[in-house]
Amino acid sequence: MRLSKEHKIASYQLFFIVTLIFNGAYSLIMQNILGRHVKGADGILCMLGAFVLGIGVLIFVHYIGKALQNDNLISFLPKIMGKKIGKLVGFMFAFYFSYAAIFYLKCFDEMLVAELLPNTPRWILSLALLLLVLWIINNGLEDIARFYTLLGPIVITMLLAVLVANSGNFRWYNALPFGESDPSGFLSGVQAAFPIFLINITLLVVYPAVNQPQKILKVALGGMTLSAVYLMIMFLFILGVFGNVNGLKIVWPLIELSRMIRIGPFLERVEAVFILVWFSIAFLNGSFLTYCSTTSWQALFNVQKAKRFNVLVVGVLFIVSLFAKDLKAIFIMQYWFSRYVAISVVILLLLTAAAVWLQKRRRRAHE
């Protein structure tokens, strides 16, 4: 521990970020989304496919991240792609981070309205959460990482607890059938689940801020694998508890699982506690994604007064988020996410990796 404030984060802090970011809002509605493409437990295969694609993305991210050194992704792009194209690609990355931030925060708002506060206007819930997010992003990534490590163990314990507490309700036969979906459904399922793991593109923003960049790949892979395993088990559990028809129609599966918990004759309904756990996750992931978004926009517009600019960015995010008025809007956002945004971002990633490769080759030739 040093006396100074170094503005760097440790690799163990990154581990918590990665582990929780995959368990963010997307997984809240994943059951329902996969249920539209595949039958029964085949959703696990879709997730596995998406996970493999996610590893591919991670490898590209690592390749680009190493080239970044201490540079911000958005300010690095014009150096390797030229000013105009670099700015354009940077703009698209910043747009992706903002889109992801809005999507994650809106998912949580919608869950809150549906399950806990049906009479409270959505904008109040969004505003309260965004104000907290604004506060912490102004404090910097270091504080966000500290928050992850403070709440991470509690959140992970609660996520496991919800499964363990429902183990008595689990029936294997409820989770069947397995392997009966048609291949096209399987592929579209993979595409639907892919945005969960695509989020590791955000690592590009934190690469320069990690104390030991050489550990990032290992840490990210570890966190991603743990999350993937948890998501698959959760998927199976929901089917095992609610059956292969109802289980695939549930929108907020973890909340439904927590609703089943009984602690003796005394505590009957503890879902509010789990909703608060999700609030923690929503806050953490929302903060991280908004941080990625604000730093990217800052770099894009070369902003000096970061705090004021952050207010502007968060204000815009808030206003844009007001357009998503209900659950239907969330599903439309998810559809765009998996169909257009994800594919565009993968193309951008490949372009960036190619540019880095060319630059390295040019440098080697020059030497």
Add this chain to the structure above:
Amino acid sequence: MKIISKRPKPLLAPPQKTTQQETESSGPNIPISSELEECLTWINDTFTSCADLVERQFHIGFLQKRAAVFYFDGMIDKTLLHQHILEPLIIASRVAEPDGEEVFRDFYQWIEKSVLTSGEIKTVETFNDMAKGIIQGDLVLFIDGCEQGLVIGAKGWAARGVTEPATEMVLRGPREAFNEVMRVNTSMLRRRLKTNKLKIEARELGTMTKTNVAVAYLDGVANHELVEEVHRRLDGIKEVDSILEGGCIEQYIEDSPYSPFPQIQYTERPDKVTAALLEGRIALIVDGTPDVLIMPAVFMQFLQSSEDYYNRIWAGTMQRWIRYLGVFIAITFPSLYVAITSYHQEMLPTNLAMSIVAAREGVPFPAFVEALIMEITFELLREASIRLPNAIGNAIGIVGALVIGQAAVEAKLVAPQMVIVVAITAIGSFTVPIFEASYPIRLVRFPLMFLAAALGLYGVMIGWIALLIHMISLRSFGFPYMEPLAPLRVSGLKDVLIRAPRWQMMTKPQFVEPTEAPPHSFWQRTFLHLFRKGRKE
């Protein structure tokens, strides 16, 4: 490296300088006159309208040289004055037969070495230094025909003795507390740390009060950058008029003075300061303050008591968890009650929900207003009783119990459950071993209740997250306030989640990169010992 530096402007505008003040403090250094009359005039002009200034003129020994001493009545030890200053100068010096040449060549040296039997003597050459000596509570001596003066340490004002700690009582452990005399306090530390590595650096703060302040640390254990930082921040308050108590300094040098959370710990227990010094922290001893400031401070240390380390391991661990629970209850319980009874009744077991509904029948206020009334009443009672003599304080307690416990319930102003909630909340806040830390806990309860009334459990969670964001962002002398939880320092958790055995905690001090190797742990010592023994055999 960026260390937060604070060089505050003085709160009070600098006073208009008068001739008298110029002479006292920042005026030119006027050399002492060889004429005693001039010296007397200067002193009397400087300290006009100071009725407690005592002037005593006399003749020294066989030479019958004229001399005078000055001091403030009540600030010096009269016995010392009579037995070790006046008697030797007036009587004993008559029988002393010095070499005549020596006497006239260096009269002061003869007085200092052969006549005076007092321990602290300093020769000075300017009037300013003489005046400073008088102000500090020393005695000054002028001798006719000499261009020097003597400042003789004779401080001896009335002071409170060493008593038991008033706010940090323990069942097991030492029962002595600091008092208002700085030297008594430093001696308590010296008695516990018998090493020349204990450094006590003195300085003076406050242009008017000239308060003596000592910065204590263990050389080789404390981070020298931290020591420098403490001095740097103290330098920043040189121009402040008055330092009346340690709290005045605290406000100037802490990192976030507007935060409700204290970033510097104060304690009245010498054993706690000793432990802090051994951990590499720095202590600030302020004259006139019965508490010593410890820096840097992290939040978790405010929830630790000295007793935890003296008790058995499991007892210490249990006590800590009870305190954590107490803090959680003190902050959250009223807001949880408001949130659950107003928004989330479904969370309650049916029987409990029905019982609450039945009890609230006829209560005209919503749960939030009910809780607010009770909490404010309780705070009023606490504030009223805290500074009253014990007998009246007890009476207030009885009135409070009757008013809150019975009359309010019978009058249907509040539900009986609310009384229980407030009582448990109060008990929870009393578990905090350091009184200073219970203020923010009491304070944040109110906004949390408001958020609970507005947004239910979501509001409570928003309040908690806001609280944690603030606490995580705090630094104490550059060190994270929430350490070892955020940032996570696993080795530090053995003094937070549990109270590990002593030998497991004797590792590298927390706040430093020490220049010395840490002491070996118990196990290392044992095995090293066995290993060496085996080798010899």
